[in-house]
Amino acid sequence: MPLVQDKLNVVGEFHSESGPRRAMEARFCLAKTRSPNYWRENEFPDLHQEVSSRARRGQGHGGAQGADLMELRAAHAASLLVEKTTELSATAAKLAGVARVMTPKIYRLFNEKINAVHRFRVRAAGGWRPTRTTELNTAAAAIFDGTEHACQAYLDATPDLSTLTLSAQSAAAQAFADGLNAVSGQLDVLKNAVGATGLGNDPTALAAHVQAQRSAFMGLAAGMSSQLGVWKIGQGHIDDLTSGRSKIDMSRANFVTRDDFIQEFTDWVREEVARKRAREQQAQQPTQQIT
The missing domain is CATH 1.20.120 (Four Helix Bundle (Hemerythrin (Met), subunit A))
Structure with a gap:
């Protein structure tokens, strides 16, 4: 599923993988969606937040509660x-x-x-x-x-x-x-x-339960938001949403897996490199003298 311009794109990632290349990813997302909005997982605003232009560009919300509770x-x-x-x-x-x-x-x-x-x-x-x-x-x-x-x-x-x-x-x-x-x-x-008293004494079951809850709140926030751009969240949450473990209406946002994003991002980077090399080669060509 590619990025789109007319909906919010909710995109899976491995945080340690995307962290070092945030600036490059933001450039790519701007090129594809025509929106400067790029949020990390904990930065997307909930419906009650007053979002400044700085916050819309993924620069944080001054400690306010976000969509990822x-x-x-x-x-x-x-x-x-x-x-x-x-x-x-x-x-x-x-x-x-x-x-x-x-x-x-x-x-x-x-x-x-x-x-x-x-x-x-x-x-x-x-x-x-x-x-x-x-x-x-x-x-x-x-x-x-x-x-x-x-x-x-x-x-x-x-x-x-x-x-x-x-x-x-x-x-x-x-x-x-x-x-x-x-x-x-x-x-x-x-x-x-978190209202999970029926899980016994199993931390693995509790972690899965809370992850699914987080995923559901993320999906609801995405579907009810009027924002455009890209919101990056953990791939585990995308898996919860696309598999139905977190049951929400997914028609109002564009949900993209990490693998699909990586493919599109890699293709774009290659194109950018090719364009840069072409410009450099053109600049190195001698200017023809007009006689």
Whole structure:
């Protein structure tokens, strides 16, 4: 599905992929839609916002609530982090019960898992800010802070494999597992905040539920908006909308997958490069003298 000029284009992306090339994507979208409007996922205004010309160009909204509700963003980020810490906690509990000190390979692999969770935590923490719901803010902060503290405490307790004793390894791993289990204890608050009390104690199910809710609100906002241009959102939300998991009327906006966008964007970049080379070659040709 190509970009169009007469509707809002809601376009899927991988955030880490599109982030470094925002300016180029905005140029492409302007060329295709004839609209300067280009919004990142969290920038699209809801129906009650007064949108300035600067905001319409994707420069933010002064902290106002956007179409991608912050309560759902916070709960989604926190539930995804709990999903990862739950897996890590199970590994730590097993490590606490082993009868020998880790081999260098296991030591390295386990630390890599911890660092991967830490990196995810940093990225996810940048995706939300305090909401209007105090209980949700407290639970999300406890999840993010608790994960950081548990990971750092384990790394501090096991800095050097060559001096690590079995008793120190077991104590550090058990404390690590307990700390991450305490993080998981915040799930009930998250579930209550987003009305998902029937999902049990499964962070994966909660993350999927909240993602679908976010997708539905995005789709509704797109369909009811009079804006034109391009709104970039995560491809997972496009999948929710196009698959029917988030049931909305999709006739009033143009929904474009990340793959379709990449194909059109790549073709445009190639054309731009070819035009630039043609101009350079023309400029290098000697001017003919008129006699």
